[in-house]
Every structure is written in structure tokens, then in C-alpha cells.
Amino acid sequence: MLSAMVSWLLRGVVMTAVHVVARVLLGIAVVQSPLHSTAWKTIAVAAVVFIALVWGGFDGIRDARAHPDPDDYDDLTIRWLKAGVFAGLVSCLICWILGTIGVQGISESSFFIEIIAGGSFIALLIFFPAFIGASLGRWLTRRDQRKEQRRLDESNRDDDTAVIERTDDRTVAKSGADPA
Secondary structure (H helix, E strand, O other), X not given: OHHHHHHHHHHHHHHHHHHHXXXXXXXXXXXXXXXXXXXXXXXXXXXXXXXXHHHHHHXXXXXXXXXXXXXXXXXXXXXXXXXXXXXXXXXXXXXXXXXXXXXXXXXXXXHHHHHHHXXXXXXXXXXXXXXXXXXHHHHHHHHHHHHHHHHHHHHXXXXXXXXXXXXXXXXXXXXXXXXX
């Protein structure tokens, strides 16, 4: 139970830090170069999405390797949903506080708008890429496992065929028949 909580809490804390850093750097970049704000916003969102996607992918790979049967997989959906909600609420609270005390470039929305709209957006911005990454990680691992199983089945089938052929040759040799 504690391990499951630590798992989503760790992801939530790290993604909170990623989002806060991205938003502070975005604020600095927009203040320094306001004409390029669209590019800076795109880069900031892409960084958060990329980190969630890659981390979710690693989770999916690790989970599929630990549980060969898909029925035994861990519930990564809820884990990442909790992490996304935590990161959304906490990062928006931190950014609202930073904007209130005077960090330039961070939007200065009202507290409720920041928490409700911003928190929801950040939760989805973290959850969806992580969910897609976990699904892709599991799919890639299962695909590799199926290829390996097929290769093993083929090598076992070749070994069985070789044993049968050797047995047939010995039978023919004992009977004295022509092995044509």
C-alpha cells in the first residue's frame, strides 16, 4: 500500500517540479523576447509532454517485463492519473504564489481559475502522454516477447524434426531397405 502511494507521489512531485521550472523559464523567456512567446509556450508544453511520455513508456516496459500475463499488469492508469492531478494542483498553487509575489511572466489569474482550469489542464497534460507511453511500452515489450517465443518454438520444432529424421534413418538402416 505504501509502495503504491510512494510510486504516484514520486511521479507527481517530479512532474510538479518539471512544470514549475518550465513555467518559470517560460516566464523569463516571454519577458525577454515577447515576440517569440508562441514558440516558447510550445517548447515548454512539449518538454512536459515529452517527459511524461518517456517516463510512462519506461513504466510500461518495466511492468510488461515483470508481468508476462497482461491480466497481472499493475494499474498504471490510476498511478499516472493521481500523479497528474497532484502535479496539476500543486504546480498551479506554486505558480500562483510565485506570480503573486512578483515573478514576471507567470500569468496572474485568480486563484480559483489557476487551480481549477490550470490544474485540470496540467493533470491532462501529464496523464494522457504517460498513459500513451505506458501503452506503447507494454505493446513493444509484448511484441518482443512474442518474437522471442516464436523463435524458441521454431528452434524446438527444428530439434524435434531432427530427432524424428535420425530415428527414421536408423529404422531404415536396420531393415536393410533403400533409404531413397
